[in-house]
Amino acid sequence: MSTVHLQHEHNRETCRQYLESLGDYVEGTLAAELCREIEAHMAVCDNCRIVVNTLAKTITLYRQMPSPELPNAVRERLFAVLDLAPYYRPGPESGDKLDSVR
Numbered sequence: 001m002s003t004v005h006l007q008h009e010h011n012r013e014t015c016r017q018y019l020e021s022l023g024d025y026v027e028g029t030l031a032a033e034l035c036r037e038i039e040a041h042m043a044v045c046d047n048c049r050i051v052v053n054t055l056a057k058t059i060t061l062y063r064q065m066p067s068p069e070l071p072n073a074v075r076e077r078l079f080a081v082l083d084l085a086p087y088y089r090p091g092p093e094s095g096d097k098l099d100s101v102r
């Protein structure tokens with residue numbers, strides 16, 4: 001363990017930009033380049049690292065449940081709990097049900 005601390009001003013504007021992509025990041029749908037940027041940022045920002053860890057754990061938990069769907073209401077609450085409510089985006093299926101696909 002080294003005691004090297006990288007200089008990091010807690011730049012909320014920077015964090016906010018990354019936080020907007022964290023959902024995609026933990027779901028593995030974010031471009032590799034952006035993933036690396038986020039990982040580099042997390043290396044110097046405890047705040048974002050904690051958010052990602054929490055988000056990833058929560059999503060993993062939900063995926064282990066019988067129902068793979070995360071209702072928008074739950075997502076919304078999750079984001080509120082994580083203090084990310086401003087970044088909440090409803091799922092793509094908000095609105096119509098896709099029960100006429102087949």
Ligand SMILES: [Zn+2]
Binds near residue numbers: 014041045047
């Ligand atoms: Zn940050």
